Amino acid sequence: VRLLDKLRLRLRSLFRRALVERELEAELRFHLDQLVEENIAAGLPPSEARAAALRTIGGMAQFQESCRDTRRLNLLEDLARDLQHALRVLRRSSGFTAVAVLTLALGIGATTAIFSVVYGVLLKPLPFSEPDRLVGVWHQPVRLGGAAGAIQNHGPATYFVYRDNNQVFEDLGAWDTSQVSVIGLGEPERVQALSVGEGTLPLLRVRPLLGRSFDAADVQPGGPPRVMLSHGYWQRRFGGAADVLGKRVVLDGVANEIIGVLPASFVFLRTSPALLQPLRLDRANIPNLSFGFQVLARLKPGVTLAQANADLARMIPLLPPAYGRYQLGPNVRPLVEDVTGNLDRILWILMATVGFVLLIACANVANLFLVRAEGRHRELAVRAVLGASRGRIARQLVAESLVLTLAGGLVGLMLAQLALGLVRRLAPVVLPRIEDIGIDGVVLLFTLALALLAAVAFGLVPVLRLGASNAPTLKEGGRPASEGRRRQRARNALVVAQVAMALVLLIGSGLMIRTFVALWQVHPGFVRPEAVQTFRIRVPRALAAEQEQMVRTHDRIAQRLRQVAGVQSVGLASSITLDGEDNMNPIFVEHVHAPYQKLPPHRRFKSVGPGYFETVGSHLVAGRAFSWTDIYQARPVIMVSEQLAREHWREPSAALGKRIGYPDGWSQIIGVVGDQHDDGLGQPPTAIVFWPLLNNRYSSRTLTYTIRSSRVGAPGFLGELRQAVWSVNPDLPLADVRTLEQIRDDSMAQTSFVMVILAIAASVALLLGLVGIYGVIAYVATLRKREIGIRLALGAQPGHVRRLLLRQGLALTGTGIALGTAVSLALTPVLSALLFGVGTTDPLTYLAVSVGLGGVALLATWLPARRASRNSPMVALRAEG
């Protein structure tokens, strides 16, 4: 009870301050009045009685204050008072405050922005219940020849064997993505679809908002076509109507019954599907060897990744014998890695980068604090003499840095918000879950922690200074006879560290810029991509059941497109360079690969029509391209890329007339196409086999149209193209509408993203580093004013004085550059996976950056040095107090 009473009283004095004060005054007034009455009773006249009473009482205000003291919640109120005082102090030195806050804001803002990306992309748990138990089930990648194209996913055989025989999973869920055409709901539309097995949604604990999920019957081959809608698509196309269940939508020409709607919270890894379809697998008819979809799973409670991998390894021998050839290895990993992919490395590099910026900013502010602590020596001494305890002064100083860093954090948050806008614009291709990135509670906590950490650090700088000189005394409060060597050394060390860190960031961004330029110079296999419009069209079975009919439909559309004003040429291909389509298949070369003894290397397959190479600007290095006659007569002809031709026959022209394919049907090579960097500009050219559009080995109902025209990007052009397509068939949606230039830029997006962030970080680092050098030299010049004055008075030339200061600045810069070079040599190897056409120790970059940094640092030194040397000796001498 007593504790409660005490608490109540404390709170009362804290929050009902006015009331408490009134009471105190009334109480003391009562006492005073009693005293006056007593004096009157003793015979004094009233006025004198009052004066005498006041005299007896003494300083009324003073003991009012001491009454207040007993009531105070000291810590809190002192803090408030300290903060108020800090605000006043900082407002008075507004220049210092502005520089410190801005510097901190840059550091904290950059760190906050990148942290919110790291958190949103890498750290935030997946939006499913108990995400820790969710795993992606993969195999160790099996390389099949060529740069890309490693197999690690699943086919029906692996799925059924693992699902039936495992001991570690609660369930496994198959999934795959595709595109489907939707007609009958306004304009025809091609949308993302996600196919799932019957276990997938239940194991993710996703419950439909309306209707039901797919059951075992739905995933049987030949079952009735059924579909679920995503929340977004349901809103967009059905206006969120509740009676949507049981209605039908026409997908790829087939009417599908809507059986469910997903909740708005549903997002699936890196995909954002509009529709969900059952992934139908035929248990009775499992192909011998096939890979084509992905599998995720939920671990049974308590099962570790290692146990899951061991269990998978146990089951691999149970697969059909044909799998033995691939020597599969298990690779069960956290599901979140299916979202983040290889981004963690990049993002942590960027995080480290902005960490450097923050450190540089902190070094700057610490330096400012050091300088300021010197200047305030006298003030602190006065306060100490007036009775402020060491702790009290320390608290006051920490309060000042707290105010500064919190302000810096606040401005930093605003900067971070701006920076995130930039990130969102730069990186939609690079970053998954980009809609999850933002300044949320966790990010705010992070920023607050940063600011508090910085506040304690900076606050302690002058406090330590205070401790160093034991009790500050007024006596030495005047002119600093000679700068403390130790203090100067601390400042120098900070500047050297700044220069070194700035150099590291500059070299990093220099290497990225060189990479970007090198990528830009790669000839991808097409020219002037900004003048090529591309989109995809699928001709569904319902429209043209036969292969030839299907190809003729595409041909007809292409002909109509050619008639659109301004169109120079139109090409057709199953996929185009750099668009990310990846189809690798084994193919034999006659007389090279002995049939059926060993699997021949896998090659990228594409099927193309006449005019495609000409449209995108791929040149033929030998032979000729397909003609419509080749295609419609189904001649056994084929084309290969230069890379493939050189691999087997050294000279492209030597490939002509050779035969590749399969022992039951060879095709003759009629042409060799110049190199295509299909796997990325930074990757070696891909070995590609080009099939004619119509063939019985590799043909596709979905073709990419490439249209070269000077009108690409002009208003109305796309509409005319669309009308041309729909004049052939109004139910054909256009998908992936983009220019070839966008395709190329998207392929470079990761490089550009890293480059831009690094470049921004490096620029800020450079700026802050220069401010640091400038500040220190300017300060040294001020401290040595007297000395300089004497030197000048004794006849030293201004040039000599300048050199004196310049030498000091250059020594700092030089040390910083040497240190930074060493650190860069140690650190840049982490960038090596991101670099292309430039080594991590590229001498040109190192030299250019060092010279550049040295140059601007020289300028930052020269400015204050010049000012110091121009002072007249008298002014300089008088400057000392």
Added chain:
Amino acid sequence: MAKPTDLVQGTLDLLILKTISLEPKHGWAIAKRIQQVSREALQVQQGSLYPALHRLEQQAWIKATWRETEAGRMAKFYALTAAGRKQLEKELESWTRLSSAINLVIREA
């Protein structure tokens, strides 16, 4: 007029607690009462009385209420709380111990 004896550190609390142990009093009355009972030997300075009262109140040993005095004015009356009564006993006991110890030393030494 002889200079009033300075109060031994910490005894003011004891005197206050004792003075209001019979009935609640306001600050003025407490000071007067201590003065009277000690035959003017102890004069409590206002500058120490009120901070002490407020301190004791913060400790929840005494409780304050605003009441009318006999003369019809409003004043802040202090009364002992249960905890205050215990505290008084404790302080009395330690005072007795201390003063008898001092007496012993003075007499025997």
